[in-house]
Amino acid sequence: MITSAGSARGQETRQRIVDVALELFREHGYDGTTMRAIAKEARVSLGNAYYYFASKDDLVLGFYDQLQTAHESLAETVLAQETELEARLRGVVRAWVDEAEPYKDFAGKFFRNASDPSSPLSPFSKESSPVRDSAIALYGRVLDGTKVSPLVKDDLPELLWLYAMGIVLYWVHDASPRTAKTYTLIERSVPLVVKLVNLSRYRLLRSAVEDVKRLLTDVKQ
Amino acid sequence: MITSAGSARGQETRQRIVDVALELFREHGYDGTTMRAIAKEARVSLGNAYYYFASKDDLVLGFYDQLQTAHESLAETVLAQETELEARLRGVVRAWVDEAEPYKDFAGKFFRNASDPSSPLSPFSKESSPVRDSAIALYGRVLDGTKVSPLVKDDLPELLWLYAMGIVLYWVHDASPRTAKTYTLIERSVPLVVKLVNLSRYRLLRSAVEDVKRLLTDVKQ
């Protein structure tokens, strides 16, 4: 969330606006939905809608937030069942695609803004850092109970999140029926990622791993 | 360019609009530049500007086109001098960053366009735009005269281009002074990429290479 708590009534209004917005987005697309229509449908004044959301784009952050929460709870059921890194990672990434499916049609519009660095919607922006942090934390939990070289354990959550962002990027552009190709990509790439992670155990690759780690610290913004 | 030729006078008007737009974008940023201001400065009516460019974003595509051409010619001088894969790749990628530098402030807006799946310019879209093809071809020329395993030679141009897209993605979000961090990233990652390419020579990794190749063919849109 962007704003701090507020009263119960405020939270309710806020939620109602997000809900209505998502419904209308799904129905008429992002551009086809006006702030006036959202306000009307949510039974608030236009000004009041802007009281809660600084801009139309800002509403999308509410969507991110909701999606993240839904993903988290779906992911937890996966993590409760699976113990192998491969199954855990695949399950969690798949859960995101499952969860986001109904919004596929207008996700492109969001992503368009999200890839603008000056937009608060950018996954790398300051504004989305709470969402980002909890997403990264989720990929940290993917590693729970698995055997991972301590050499990379600290960096892995962020790297796995980055990998998942790559999947999202692909998904947004995936026009195959029911995004079948995205599922194929996950199926095929997760084992590769896991192999790579396991390789980091070997002495032989220690210097290469150190190289990558140094690259990351130097280059992290 | 998007539209076909048109008359000489039309081409002139069109070019004038692009030139003015780039100048104003650089001066006041993308959002700070209105279509009205562009039209006025280019001495055409607002409607006439829209005759040539379907949208404000569309104007940015003119910029992309111009940048691509400039990059290619700068890259050629690099390729004429260097013979080692590492130096060639580093030089070509650096050339892009050098060339794009003056436009850094509003380059994000361009990137936004490119990552819109519904945009024909989307670098990941099926209908390969000529610009994308010539960019990939450029990374093919990076390999000229270098020793690369025939197992990967066919896929490498596209993969190197993908790597370069990753650098661009980073650059767009890079807020360090004179994008120093992007240059660091190039400096550190190019050797890793080259090492990886050289590793593909070894029998030991043949199955892994085949895995990746199969992944690519299955997942290519």
Added chain:
DNA sequence: GTCTATAGTGGGATAGAC
């Protein structure tokens, strides 16, 4: 702090005459 109502402004985009 939450909300209404209303009246703007600015700028992207379009229609249709010439």
Added chain:
DNA sequence: GTCTATCCCACTATAGAC
């Protein structure tokens, strides 16, 4: 190909109610 006139809508401003 070029214009003028207009539309639409995100967003702002303001003044006040509870």
